């Protein structure tokens with residue numbers, strides 16, 4: 421489905437939707453898929469693009485969370501490990517088994533982390549991805565030749581999942597459509613309609629045309645991540661704020677900093693944080709930080725201190741020290757942590773999810789993590805069903821294959837992450853070989869992918885394609901800028917726009933992409 425078809429479906433629908441979901445990140449899309457797959461008439465409204473917010477800015481891990489194990493939050497780890505197993509089964513084209521190595525520099529690291537990882541293996545049970553084990557110094561360096569060898573004693577290898585967050589979001593929107601639901605991007609909810617004190621729908625504005633819509637529903641779900649409080653206060657200006665946002669920054673480096681297939685996991689840096697260096701789409705992703713922030717934005721800016729922190733700590737564990745000039749891209753995301761009032765340090769706030777029903781019947785779901793989006797959605801729809809008095813239907817997502825599901829594929833094929841859709845892209849290229857040309861010599865993306873994104877994945881802007889349908893912006897911001905004119909040209913042709921649209925799109929994208937360059941003024945030019 422493309423966006424025009426979604427708008428048509430929205431406008432031609434008469435009466436009450438069973439469920440309206442506000443927010444098209446991991447949480448909202450999960451709820452949309454769950455509700456639509458139970459057969460409820462489901463509409464999802466996203467103010468910008470799917471996964472524009474936090475959901476495209478994660479560390480890309482489908483994990484139980486070794487850190488939460490250390491914090492003693494066993495139930496959270498158990499639930500996340502279970503969900504990890506389900507997700508790898510339901511979206512094998514996007515989630516893979518990733519080996520992580522904890523390097524041991526102190527004599528007690530080996531026994532301590534070795535034992536901890538055995539507990540992690542045990543909690544994963546039948547859905548485990550492979551046993552953890554000790555590695556000698558030689559084995560550790562063979563797997564990660566760029567690890568700092570001085571004082572290295574060995575390592576502990578364990579397994580977790582890795583994925584492409586924005587691609588999974590796009591595939592969830594498609595899964596929702598496959599199940600009969602309607603997800604719409606660029607449609608902002610601006611208010612609620614009520615019968616007496618109870619919500620019976622939303623007002624929404626089409627961000628492309630400015631057209632207003634009043635849409636009725638039996639129940640409305642607020643799944644807006646760090647915007648949760650804004651939506652709660654739209655309904656009740658006196659609502660108590662519940663979000664404590666925390667910013668996390670990642671740097672993307674060349675593959676030479678992490679050759680091979682294994683990732684590095686440092687459970688505790690000198691100041692008590694976790695550091696990951698993870699291979700991803702032919703690059704190394706390094707992060708992250710945990711900085712409390714009060715300004716909520718869809719495009720948060722990395723701070724100079726955060727970039728400096730990551731570079732300095734990565735240098736402690738890598739034999740080749742990364743410098744600002746090595747950064748291909750830097751991106752920031754905001755964690756929607758729920759402030760229970762007990763903790764002031766965001767790193768210590770629980771990553772559990774919270775489900776609240778307002779007196780007006782608004783169902784709010786927030787917190788949690790990408791890994792647990794399916795369980796969050798199941799809990800939310802179970803609750804929404806009761807609030808709306810819908811006939812009770814069982815959740816079916818534990819075994820629901822996500823759009824593109826494909827088990828066996830060649831991971832060196834540049835189109836492999838489309839899963840079962842790759843054959844359609846290949847057919848397009850056979851019909852028009854020009855579509856098989858690369859958009860940039862340093863990145864694998866092909867011209868056909870732009871047309872596919874417009875026709876089948878609801879891409880509307882150059883940014884939608886370069887940041888989330890492909891991952892060019894986060895893999896190499898400069899290459900993405902260079903690709904913008906050609907992408908704008910293909911999109912303008914496919915969407916029927918003129919040269920003025922093309923120019924506006926290119927300018928807007930280049931301005932945005934400058935924030936992904938570590939040396940941009942926004943990211944703090946005063947790096948040490």
Ligand SMILES: Cc1cc2nc3c(=O)[nH]c(=O)nc-3n(C[C@H](O)[C@H](O)[C@H](O)COP(=O)(O)OP(=O)(O)OC[C@H]3O[C@@H](n4cnc5c(N)ncnc54)[C@H](O)[C@@H]3O)c2cc1C
Pocket residue numbers: 442443444445446447448465466467468469470471472473474475476477478479480481482483607608609610643644645646647651666667668669708718752753754755756786787788789790791792
């Ligand atoms: C740095 C970092 C690293 C992380 N790493 C991992 C990881 O490796 N693994 C993991 O499992 N989890 C990870 N997480 C957590 C995970 O990314 C988040 O829990 C998840 O993405 C939150 O999704 P969400 O849908 O709740 O929020 P969002 O993705 O922010 O979605 C909310 C959406 O609501 C929309 N919205 C807001 N207001 C309105 C409105 N009025 N009308 C319509 N739409 C509206 C917004 O535009 C936005 O798209 C990480 C988070 C961060 C910040």
